[in-house]
């Protein structure tokens with residue numbers, strides 16, 4: 532008999548846990564997810580308990596093949612298939628009317644459901660072998676920094692026994708979440724698939740420019756490290772050094788997160804999202820760096836450089852702003 536690889540064994544074990552109504556942390560290309568059988572409300576409830584997540588925040592349903600869409604959505608909108616063809620498997624979540632079979636606990640009783648097909652091969656095989664769609668949020672406690680490594684999951688959710696170890700995630704920030712409205716799409720959460728790419732297929736909905744689109748989980752404070760994080764609006768060395776000096780005045784030890792390669796004086800630790808301003812690399816490093824600094828006992832404060840521009844830079848700034856919200860003056 533051919534010996535199964537370690538990852539095969541891990542997947543097999545994880546599938547057993549899911550089929551018994553348990554929860555499993557698994558890698559996706561974006562971040563690690565905490566999954567349960569989307570059609571088993573008791574199993575899904577365990578996700579909310581493990582994460583201490585409020586039930587008003589709906590979960591994304593993960594599928595491994597297009598045929599599973601029919602079990603999850605109300606109708607196969609041709610635009611859904613168009614987007615799926617272009618961006619799946621990959622980091623795009625599409626919110627559309629749900630099939631009545633999807634339990635209310637998954638969607639926070641909304642009439643819609645968010646669906647995505649991840650591209651990570653371990654995730655795909657795991658879902659495929661479960662033979663049921665998998666509801667999964669990111670595998671972190673509610674409001675905290677998302678996990679991109681198995682060690683992050685273990686730190687965040689020590690009571691989750693089954694973690695499939697797929698190493699580091701490729702993208703490093705969560706999927707783009709869009710809603711399909713009658714007249715086009717609106718972006719509920721920025722991510723690796725950019726507005727510019729989506730616009731090549733569909734128009735932006737009027738709702739986008741009017742009121743803020745509703746995604747119950749998009750709270751101002753999120754992704755927060757356990758120590759103060761400040762974003763410097765003016766990316767000049769002078770401004771950054773001034774802020775570091777201020778924080779150091781009473782003995783604070785400061786880490787600086789650099790994007791453009793600026794190297795200010797006074798920081799105890801200097802970390803680069805990307806030395807060359809590469810956005811994909813920056814996205815990949817963001818949560819890793821936040822976890823690293825949160826765990827570093829020699830650091831009291833985190834100062835980050837602002838990132839300008841469109842595309843993925845908007846998704847990175849969205850995460851940084853929410854991560855610093857608790858620590859930002861609201862005048």
Ligand code: TXA
Nearest residue numbers: 561564589590643644645668669705706746747748749
């Ligand atoms: O990349 C990702 O999307 C990761 C991996 C594990 O797939 N998952 C993830 O899930 O980030 P979570 O729960 O951390 O974020 C899901 C977001 C939340 O902001 C939630 O409010 C929104 O998607 N969402 C889910 N279903 C929705 C719906 N029916 N209507 C509006 N927003 C929805």
Ligand code: MG
Nearest residue numbers: 668669677705
């Ligand atoms: Mg999350």
